[in-house]
Amino acid sequence: MLYLIGLGLCDLTDITVKGLEIVKKCEKVYLEHYTSVLYNVSDNIEKLEDFYSKKVLLADREMVESQSDEILDGSVDGDIAFLVVGDPLGATTHTDLILRAIQRGIKYKIVHNASIMNAVGCCGLQLYNFGETVSIPLWTENWKPSSFMDKILANKKRGLHTLCLLDIKVKEKSLEAMMKGKVAYEPPRFMKTNEAASQIIESFETLDQKEYDGVLDESSYCIGLARVGSDDQSIVRCGLSQMVNEDLGKPLHCLVIEGNLHPLEADMLALFTK
Structure with a gap:
């Protein structure tokens, strides 16, 4: 079995x-x-x-x-x-x-x-008001995919929240070592909410302005969550541009882009708003 x-x-x-x-x-x-x-x-x-x-x-x-x-x-x-x-x-x-x-x-x-798919409700948002979940990958200098923005915008236009799962890299092979015929691994990397917010803002430049104008901008509210379920869990609500400067500490992190708010959701989110 x-x-x-x-x-x-x-x-x-x-x-x-x-x-x-x-x-x-x-x-x-x-x-x-x-x-x-x-x-x-x-x-x-x-x-x-x-x-x-x-x-x-x-x-x-x-x-x-x-x-x-x-x-x-x-x-x-x-x-x-x-x-x-x-x-x-x-x-x-x-x-x-x-x-x-x-x-x-x-x-x-x-x-x-x-899992985080249901525990994300700890921030006060109601689970049935979430749209499609997205994964945000860790960018490199030469690789910056932004396809996750399509789903964020689609959810936002429908008034739905978006749970963004943030990339982690564990036991990734070192490209430099591979080029030398060796097997070595990069140190573990965990995306944080500030990095995810930064990538979302930078992705605006790759989009047709008509697609996101009035739907999503740097002032749009998001919720950063870290170490959900632990004794030192952290939840912060602020605008995307402000989230870029927030450090929620040790992993694991996730980010939520808000949709339309029910009055009860708004009351709960007030507890975490900066």
């Missing part, structure tokens, strides 16, 4: 009772380690191993996308746990893993948990 188990938002104790009981009985335990990380835990795998009383194997992007047979092979005659920060179905890669298991006749079970 292949178990896909959600770990919740940030703390090792956020796992459900059902999920913990399954982990403790599994022969092998894998932790997906590229779509998200557990705050203050993923960089100290020993904490998880002590909590589960199990060896935990880190599953990076290469393993999950190209070497999934290693995970599936053990699921044929035994129980394997595949742990995912948030909810197991928060990334399409995990759906692909399920389909591969089905193709091989391997049984699977999903143990759901909280």
Whole structure:
């Protein structure tokens, strides 16, 4: 049996009772380690191993996308746990893993948990007023895609909020090392809300002004959220241009672009407005 188990938002104790009981009985335990990380835990795998009383194997992007047979092979005659920060179905890669298991006749079970997709409601916005979620990638000097703006503008025109998931880079191969025939990895990078706001503002220059004029500008309100679910959670509401100068501290971060507000939403957001 292949178990896909959600770990919740940030703390090792956020796992459900059902999920913990399954982990403790599994022969092998894998932790997906590229779509998200557990705050203050993923960089100290020993904490998880002590909590589960199990060896935990880190599953990076290469393993999950190209070497999934290693995970599936053990699921044929035994129980394997595949742990995912948030909810197991928060990334399409995990759906692909399920389909591969089905193709091989391997049984699977999903143990759901909280994710940023629903916990974002902590800022006061009502979940059914959100439109399509977008991902904002970390830009480089020569690569600055802005296609995420299309969905933000489409949501905004409909009066809907937009949850922006911010890019993280974990175990990314160094291009410089690869050119020298070596294998080395870049230090982990986590996009912050101020960087995301800056990229959104810079993206205005790539858009047809008719598309966003009167819909979105530097003064449009956004909400920055950091470390949602933790004791030091941070929520700040301000204009996009002001968010560029806000530092919400350690990861993980996400950003929300406001749509039209219900009176109750406005009352809640007043608690976080700068």
